[in-house]
Amino acid sequence: MIADAEFAKYLYVDVAGEEKLADTAQDFRREKVVFGYTDEGGDRYTKAVSLTDGTGASMYHAKMEAPERIKAGEMVHITYHFSRDGKPLTDLVPFLDAPMHFAIVSTRLNGIVHTHGTVPGTEDASKMMKKDPHAGHEIKKPPTIGHQHQGITPEKFGPTVMLMTTFPEAGVYQIFGQLKHADQILWPSFMIKVEK
Numbered sequence: 001m002i003a004d005a006e007f008a009k010y011l012y013v014d015v016a017g018e019e020k021l022a023d024t025a026q027d028f029r030r031e032k033v034v035f036g037y038t039d040e041g042g043d044r045y046t047k048a049v050s051l052t053d054g055t056g057a058s059m060y061h062a063k064m065e066a067p068e069r070i071k072a073g074e075m076v077h078i079t080y081h082f083s084r085d086g087k088p089l090t091d092l093v094p095f096l097d098a099p100m101h102f103a104i105v106s107t108r109l110n111g112i113v114h115t116h117g118t119v120p121g122t123e124d125a126s127k128m129m130k131k132d133p134h135a136g137h138e139i140k141k142p143p144t145i146g147h148q149h150q151g152i153t154p155e156k157f158g159p160t161v162m163l164m165t166t167f168p169e170a171g172v173y174q175i176f177g178q179l180k181h182a183d184q185i186l187w188p189s190f191m192i193k194v195e196k
Helices: 123-129
Strands: 031-038 058-065 075-084 101-106 112-116 160-166 171-181 184-186 189-194
Touching: 058 184, 075 171, 101 160, 112 160, 160 171
Parallel strands: none
Antiparallel strands: 031 058, 031 184, 058 075, 075 160, 101 112, 101 171, 171 184, 171 189
C-alpha cells in the first residue's frame, strides 16, 4: 500500500538464445503437506528450500480452492486454507507486512507476477472483491516482475487467505506462496491450468 493506494509496477526483459528447458512435471493436487522453516530473524529465511524433500522444521496441511475453469483475462479468486494436526490455523501472522506473498510463474517461464493475499472479511478484501487488482494496467506481454500492495494486514488471522489475480494468457502456472505461522515460514506451491 502506497499512501492508501494500490501500486503495481511491471518490468519486461527480453532474453535471447535457444530454449533448453526440460518438461515440467504437472501436479494439480489441491491439498498438500507444506513444511515450515524456522525464521532467521526479521522475517527472513535465506537458505535454499526444497518444496518436496520434507526437511522443514515443522509440517502443515494446505488446501487450495480454485474455480474448476479459470479463463485468461478474467479475475479469479483462489482461496487457501491452512491447518496443523487437524486444527485450523487461526494465528497466522503477517510476513513482510502482508498476509501471504505469491509468485505466479508460467511454466513457459515467460512471466512472473508477485502479488499479496488478502484476509477474507477485512475491508481490504471487500475492496479487492469489487475490482480487478490488475485493472488499469494494459499488459501487452505477460509481466516479468510485478509487485502489488493491497492494504493493512491484521496482527493475527487465518485459517484462510485469498489470492485475487488475473492470468494474462492461457497455459499452466505454478503459484508459489510464502506465509508465516509463529516462527515458521511456509512455502505452499500449487499448479493450475488457465484456459483461453
